[in-house]
Amino acid sequence: MDTQLQIFSAKIVAIHFQDLLRWLQPYLLPWVFLLLLILPLKLWLNGKRTKSSNQFEKDTQLSKKSDEEDLRVIASKIAQQVGKDVEKKIGSPHYITSKSSTTDLVTEIDEWSEKTITDYIISLRPNDEVVCEEGTYVSGNNNVRWLIDPIDGTTNFIYGHPGFSISLGIEIDNETKVGALYVPLLDELFAASPAHGTTKNGKIVEVSKTKELNKTLIATGFSYNPKFRETQARNLIGILPNVRDIRRVGGAAFDLASVACGRVDAFFEYGLSPWDVSAGHALVKYAGGEVMTIDQLESNDFEVNVLRCASTISETTITVAASEHLIDQVVELIINSQTSS
Template structure:
């Protein structure tokens, strides 16, 4: 059903045995922690829009820029030969084969308005394959993380949702909820900032809403994907995501047992991103295809 197979996760430890993966995970977690502290504690009372991107409501604040500089600076100090792809402009090829994909503030509008649903998303990839993903959610006190083949884990917070399993010394290992029927599914989604795209996304949501338990729109794709991993959502879909929006979260969801992808047989992408418990994935993917959720 998807070109992103679900690996068999580790059962006893969140620490990867591969020294490279252990290094990448440790650096991503520390960079995410530092950026989270900066964003949480350094937010000015008079925070304003620094500039806009795709439209007048697609905003960037000075804190987005500062957080990306902190993250890329920290990672470059420890791994100077790696490449970068960042939402706020960081772009370099590198020579090591490893590239960091960084969203320094996923949920900028929430952050601008003082809402708590925002995150820092950091992924490390090699040869186009995401190896490590970290999503820091400072106002929840949570850090989600995964290494390819090593399971998905949650540190901090009040609990990991219905699918969390407590493990001593390794945080809480995450697992998706048992698959419901579509009519009992709680589904997350998001909307883009281009007028025509938003109008069509509203039409798709209008068609989906009577068919599911309910729809949630949180405002941070990275958190929504992690909430699928934690059993807080049964599924999440969205059109228009960028690599930095989805790289870490898709890995975390998949390592928790979700199926992930886009249109049938294709990986998650800007065209369409979908993560769902295995028994729900195909049904929801079929509905989204029929509804044209993959185009504007």
């Protein structure tokens, strides 16, 4: 009896539910249709928005990369073109003056090179900041800074020695990003950027694979200050017995390029200026090497940092460049030579 009653009740409920559906149908159908229309549209819009967001990020990255590549191409062309013109002046009589000391020379060709490079940059990049060795300064209104050495190794240029170069380094947001350097007498064009790596005459180069300090060929240079030169000579007493040999060419930018292409294993020098280091910093960094700075705080206390940009270098900084295998060993050797001299 109870079972039949339950079945009967269920039939009554089903009949009423069907009647209810028939009554609601005219009202429900438009809403169902609208829901079926909106749901795919919403999903499509969400996908579109995500795609647009991703595309914006990609476009931003491409824009940044493109800017660095544009700068590398411009800097390379300027360095090579001006360098070839400078080469034509070798052997001619020059008006030679000195700056900080009798060994710190400058000629009218340094000044001509600086003006020519600056004019090129301003014509192509009028909003960039430009800082040059011989005093030219152009204020900028963006995040790009050029550091220019119109002839790095002027004494070499005067004597017709190959160890001079035209050096252009570029910082973006206070970080070294691009470098171009041309060595006229060797016809070597070095260029570097994050996407490009480091090249010499268009071919990728890398830092030395040497790992042992006693097999290391180290380049260095001497300060223009006679007092510092004497100290540097004494420091070599503690360095020479621990390495394969020392090379002293007379151009810091040239030496850094030599580290980048494995022509020497490492480099260090005291008292360089930002324009001496900027281009070479990019060359070494994007050839797989490292550039570090050593600053003496007190008598035997030293601060060692990875170089972010050459603009932070002071006149008392020791700049060191080498592969990741050698950099710590070379830094330690130099600090020990400072404390033992």
